[in-house]
Amino acid sequence: MSLAMKLTAITLDCPDPEALVAFYQQATGLELHPKSNGDFAGLNCDDGLFIGFQRVDDYQAPRWPDQAVPQQFHLDFEVDDLDEAEALLLALGALKPEYQPGGARWRVLTDPAGHPFCLTRRKV
Structure with missing residues (x-):
């Protein structure tokens, strides 16, 4: 038996959700989610997928390809x-x-x- 799961959202941790949502909005042309605020922002995809960006205190960026802070x-x-x-x-x-x-x-x-x-x- 398998579940009929549908991916509906992907959320990325970051230090500044508004800056990151602006980057991805400009890069993709996706629509800004109307309930975006200072601690959480998101983009709506045409197929219903939501891409979110959430503020995390003391965020540490991944280091590519170094795995000290893995991607x-x-x-x-x-x-x-x-x-x-x-x-x-x-x-x-x-x-x-x-x-x-x-x-x-x-x-x-x-x-x-x-x-x-x-x-x-x-x-x-």
Whole structure:
């Protein structure tokens, strides 16, 4: 027997929810959740998935690829053009770690709170 579970939300810890929601809203074009406030902010996806950002006191950013503070999870985003998406995200405040295990297949960036995320080419 398996459960019919549907993923409805993903919430990321961070030091500043409003800054992180602004980064992801600009990067994705998703709609800001109307009940966002100083300690919690979120984005609504068209398919019903909610991406939340919650304030955590004494937040410690993951260190990619060092596991002293492990990443614990990461998000993957499909894009049409890796170079174009990378340039836009870097302009929005993302960082590109030196360690890039994907070669030409994917890129690892970190958001302004230090969470690693990957860019992959959109499957045609």
